[in-house]
Amino acid sequence: MKKTNLIQIVSVIFFGLSIYAASAQQTILSSRLPVQGRAFSSAPRFHRVDTTKYRNLPPAVKKLYTHSAGLFTSFKSNTTKLSIAWETVDAELGNNATPIMSRGFDVYVKESDGWHFAGVARPDLDSAISTSTMVEHMENTEKEFLLYFPLYKELVDFKLLIDEGASFEPITQSFDKKVVVYGSSIVHGASASRPGLAYPAKLSRKLNANVVNLGVSGSARMEPAVADMLNDIDAPDLIVMDCVPNSSPQQVADRTFAFVQRLRQAHPNVPILLIESITRQVGNYNMQRKQRLADQNANFRKEYERLLAAGYKNLHYIATDHLIGDDTEGTVDGTHPTDVGFERMVDIIQPKMESILKTGKAEL
Incomplete structure (x- = not known):
């Protein structure tokens, strides 16, 4: 045997x-x-998304949405x-x-x-x-x-x-608001020590909001099929895009504008918060990784500004600055936050979210 x-x-x-x-x-x-915590009540009981319904999602994304994160x-x-x-x-x-x-x-x-x-x-x-x-x-x-x-x-x-x-x-928990967070492994929860310390879960408890975790480890690349799936989510009060880490600098440049544009087809007035990639400490001495991160975030900022110039409203932005602290000790592997790193992220993201959810607009 x-x-x-x-x-x-x-x-x-x-x-x-x-x-x-x-x-x-x-x-x-x-x-x-x-x-x-599910985006759709029709999904299989412990899945985040009914992947048989969204046939055009990339295979890796489909598999990851069977995970019970969030x-x-x-x-x-x-x-x-x-x-x-x-x-x-x-x-x-x-x-x-x-x-x-x-x-x-x-x-x-x-x-x-x-x-x-x-x-x-x-x-x-x-x-x-x-x-x-x-x-x-x-x-x-x-x-x-x-x-x-x-x-x-x-x-x-x-x-x-x-x-x-x-x-x-x-x-059944009652919540004041619904927040949808689409993103990478960092949204998915890597590398919290336990499920309740992933940053979407922490924000949910602090804000009394239903924070829907739609992180897909290594696979958040702003595909049109993902935007279409997000468009089917009923009545979100805020959509968060924390998807820069998985997209190449060119993908960020090519896809960000179109992704937001597509979201606006179904959610014309819902606030959208764009978050740059955390400063990945693996790039402290790896110059190639450091440059990639700089290019990813620079392109994300350019596309955000292009969206504003094109007349898109109620868009908000958080830069990488201080997101996981400045002591280079906020990650487990140079890429994914520890519990300390996640707490530092929440310290910055929470006030911004509170302002947006209160007024529909972030304070300057």
């Missing part, structure tokens, strides 16, 4: 035994819980222990990502001053099937939980395990 098959069999047995061992607990099937669920319970059993399509891990971010969950509890981190689900490193206790020994008072799904995997299914006899109430 092949080693991989043996591992799968052992994992299935372990998964079953884990559920059996938790027989003193209630099992809450995922079907009882609402899934939020999706979450909420519920109330007085359980003292919260565990989870789940399955992803495979157990592969990236070389610049934590297993918890890629294939795990994290959970928050709502307090009077906002959401507080409560625990994580650590995935099995060898099997696509995992079980994990996220938090235990809690007080048996009713709490409101916010559970973020894995960022970099297609989620097959999950079950919650709570105390026998504990209360349980699925809830």
Whole structure:
């Protein structure tokens, strides 16, 4: 018998035994819980986009939109222990990502001053099937939980395990605004340490906005089919384009104007915020990478100014300056932000978003 098959069999047995061992607990099937954070309610349950509907999306983009990045669920319970059993399509891990971010969950509890981190689900490193206790020994008072799904995997299914006899109430979060963020791996969540620390998730909690994560790692290149898909999103209050990192300088020059022009066909008055690529620290000493970044951002700025000159309104812009700090220690690999890098991004992006969402126009 092949080693991989043996591992799968052992994992299935372990998964079953884990559920059996938790027989003193209630099992809450995922079907009882609402899934939020999706652009379209018609998408498959744990997918961000129904890729069978958008046939013209590039193949890589289609696959990435099966990842559950940015999706979450909420519920109330007085359980003292919260565990989870789940399955992803495979157990592969990236070389610049934590297993918890890629294939795990994290959970928050709502307090009077906002959401507080409560625990994580650590995935099995060898099997696509995992079980994990996220938090235990809690007080048996009713709490409101916010559970973020894995960022970099297609989620097959999950079950919650709570105390026998504990209360349980699925809830749907109410938001003041809807923000759609299209972008690269940085939007997708690389390299946050856990799902709730990706910058769209952080902004959602801080702004009480439904921030829809449409990041596609390595594949945000402003194709017309992507603009058409974004045009089908109902009633966004703000569209964010953080897609410069994946586009070559020439693609930025060739596609930015047309992409915004296409978005305006369906969203003529929705504010659009264009964000330059973060200063990739891999270019600190690699002069070729440094020049590429400079050309990408310079071309993005030129296209933004060309759009303004052409009469397009309600366009807003954030330059790369200070986005991940100035100490060269804001990334995990010279390209993708750490949690510190993401926090620095939020410190700059949040006030701009707040201003736009409040008035429809950013303060100068």
